[in-house]
Amino acid sequence: MTLKILRALVYVGAILTALVLAGIVGYILINGIPHLKPSLFEWTYTSENVSLMPALVDTILMALLALVLAVPTGVGAAIYLVEYARSTSRFVRVVRMTAETLQGIPSIIYGLFGLLFFTTMLGWGLSLMSGACTLAIMVLPVVMRTTEEALLAVPESYKQGGFALGAGRVRTIFRCVLPSALPGIVGGVLLALGRCVGEVAALLFTAGTVAQIPDFGGQGIFALFDSCRTLAVHMYVLASEGLHMDEAYATAVVLLILVVILNTGANFAAKRLKRGM
Amino acid sequence: MMQEIKQDARIAPSLPVISETKMGVEELDLFYGEFQALKDVTLDFPKNEVTALIGPSGCGKSTLLKALNRMNDLVDGCRVDGLVSLDGDDIYRDVPVNDLRRRVGMVFQQPNPFPMSIYDNIAFGPRTHGIKGKAELDVIVEQSLRDAAIWDEVKDRLKKSALGLSGGQQQRLCIARALAVQPEVLLLDESTSALDPISTAKIEDLVVEFASKYTVIMVTHNMLQALRVSTKTAFFLLGEMVEAGDTDELFTHPKDSRTADYVSGRFG
Numbered sequence: 316m317t318l319k320i321l322r323a324l325v326y327v328g329a330i331l332t333a334l335v336l337a338g339i340v341g342y343i344l345i346n347g348i349p350h351l352k353p354s355l356f357e358w359t360y361t362s363e364n365v366s367l368m369p370a371l372v373d374t375i376l377m378a379l380l381a382l383v384l385a386v387p388t389g390v391g392a393a394i395y396l397v398e399y400a401r402s403t404s405r406f407v408r409v410v411r412m413t414a415e416t417l418q419g420i421p422s423i424i425y426g427l428f429g430l431l432f433f434t435t436m437l438g439w440g441l442s443l444m445s446g447a448c449t450l451a452i453m454v455l456p457v458v459m460r461t462t463e464e465a466l467l468a469v470p471e472s473y474k475q476g477g478f479a480l481g482a483g484r485v486r487t488i489f490r491c492v493l494p495s496a497l498p499g500i501v502g503g504v505l506l507a508l509g510r511c512v513g514e515v516a517a518l519l520f521t522a523g524t525v526a527q528i529p530d531f532g533g534q535g536i537f538a539l540f541d542s543c544r545t546l547a548v549h550m551y552v553l554a555s556e557g558l559h560m561d562e563a564y565a566t567a568v569v570l571l572i573l574v575v576i577l578n579t580g581a582n583f584a585a586k587r588l589k590r591g592m
Numbered sequence: 593m594m595q596e597i598k599q600d601a602r603i604a605p606s607l608p609v610i611s612e613t614k615m616g617v618e619e620l621d622l623f624y625g626e627f628q629a630l631k632d633v634t635l636d637f638p639k640n641e642v643t644a645l646i647g648p649s650g651c652g653k654s655t656l657l658k659a660l661n662r663m664n665d666l667v668d669g670c671r672v673d674g675l676v677s678l679d680g681d682d683i684y685r686d687v688p689v690n691d692l693r694r695r696v697g698m699v700f701q702q703p704n705p706f707p708m709s710i711y712d713n714i715a716f717g718p719r720t721h722g723i724k725g726k727a728e729l730d731v732i733v734e735q736s737l738r739d740a741a742i743w744d745e746v747k748d749r750l751k752k753s754a755l756g757l758s759g760g761q762q763q764r765l766c767i768a769r770a771l772a773v774q775p776e777v778l779l780l781d782e783s784t785s786a787l788d789p790i791s792t793a794k795i796e797d798l799v800v801e802f803a804s805k806y807t808v809i810m811v812t813h814n815m816l817q818a819l820r821v822s823t824k825t826a827f828f829l830l831g832e833m834v835e836a837g838d839t840d841e842l843f844t845h846p847k848d849s850r851t852a853d854y855v856s857g858r859f860g
Binding site for chain 2: 403473491495
């Protein structure tokens with residue numbers, strides 16, 4: 316009897332979860348797709364066309380830049396913690412605790428920090444660079460913790476096999492351990508990517524809301540210090556102004572599609588990488 | 593001259609010296625933190641012979657094996673006192689650890705092929721030690737796989753993942769991988785205990801053949817295996833080496849009553 320109730324609860328939970336997800340996606344698609352007009356994809360934003368194209372490009376730039384900063388740092392830190400540091404050392408415990416705490420901090424706090432440090436103190440202004448650095452700090456613990464878990468899950472015997480053949484630590488880690496941990500690491504990177512793409516609060520403080528593609532052609536590297544708005548921020552602005560709700564839904568559709576494409580791409584890349592190793 | 597004196601000093605009282613010593617341990621104490629896993633062990637491993645280390649679980653035989661190629665270094669809190677030598681050189685002081693592990697290869701209890709192709713598994717060791725040429729690697733891979741009697745089974749699937757092989761094949765692959773760096777000594781840590789009887793028999797045949805080229809030191813739980821394969825045997829109990837000698841002699845006329853009890857199956 317109790318088993319039956321438990322089983323029913325499990326089904327109800329699963330169905331509710333699926334329904335909520337389907338409901339949200341369906342609602343966005345129904346409200347958004349009819350408003351996907353060609354004018355939304357013009358290269359320049361005006362208050363008439365409220366084009367989402369600059370925001371789309373900015374989103375990709377912002378997410379890539381943040382990940383370029385956060386992934387090597389996070390993966391490197393995780394490798395150090397798991398493979399080099401003594402697991403009992405105080406330093407390791409402090410780093411782990413810090414990472415866990417940072418993971419639980421609301422993003423607006425990161426935004427406030429970014430505003431005070433990157434935007435004001437370093438004088439980078441509201442810019443792609445300030446925003447990306449803030450996002451990088453925000454997702455660093457995510458990348459670090461998932462990579463750590465992935466490394467810990469690799470069988471000890473791979474490492475022993477490497478050492479027993481006279482391979483040094485670096486070669487053993489990079490050739491025997493990391494390839495097996497790769498799917499887990501990619502999972503962490505995807506999680507980080509999702510947070511970058513969906514972030515609004517932290518970026519309002521650090522990247523601003525200027526709807527333009529940074530002018531790398533004209534300014535070169537200094538375009539990194541242009542203000543820009545990502546799709547999520549674009550949506551927020553459109554919706555909060557209240558004048559362009561339809562376009563906000565259309566933007567949400569594009570954002571959804573972007574996330575699906577990025578996830579599929581990353582999974583595909585991980586499979587290819589794993590087979591190649 | 594120095595070398596000779598050193599050699600003389602290292603002759604263990606318990607093993608009659610017939611052939612040249614390849615590896616030796618002298619007054620070896622080994623600690624895991626507070627726990628002493630090996631107590632004052634002195635033992636010589638003669639060149640080109642198979643020495644078996646036997647004893648009940650937790651007697652220190654695997655610990656001794658791991659002390660011979662410094663795999664114990666990976667264990668936090670492990671401390672070694674005493675001399676372990678390879679060709680008369682102190683391996684904890686005079687031999688770089690990666691050289692040591694190339695010269696003293698190891699095969700583990702569980703087969704542990706890397707998650708890569710069969711070819712890359714075998715080539716991993718040679719590549720580590722600087723051999724990059726494709727032609728040269730091809731020769732090493734084929735020869736190693738032949739020496740481990742698995743070439744015919746895998747020659748058509750060298751580029752396939754090693755994880756697709758059966759347990760027995762994986763273990764022979766691991767032996768081939770160890771052979772590919774041209775070791776002088778092979779350590780086998782209960783390397784057949786996870787395998788079926790047919791795979792075990794194949795590996796035992798290999799080990800007997802290896803004695804002509806390598807010095808083999810094997811830990812085994814299986815006394816019949818020690819009898820079948822080894823020429824020397826050392827019996828361990830609670831971290832002490834109780835008795836060592838010719839395998840036949842140790843099994844038929846053990847000098848110590850504890851050895852007699854163990855080899856006759858009264859405990860262990």
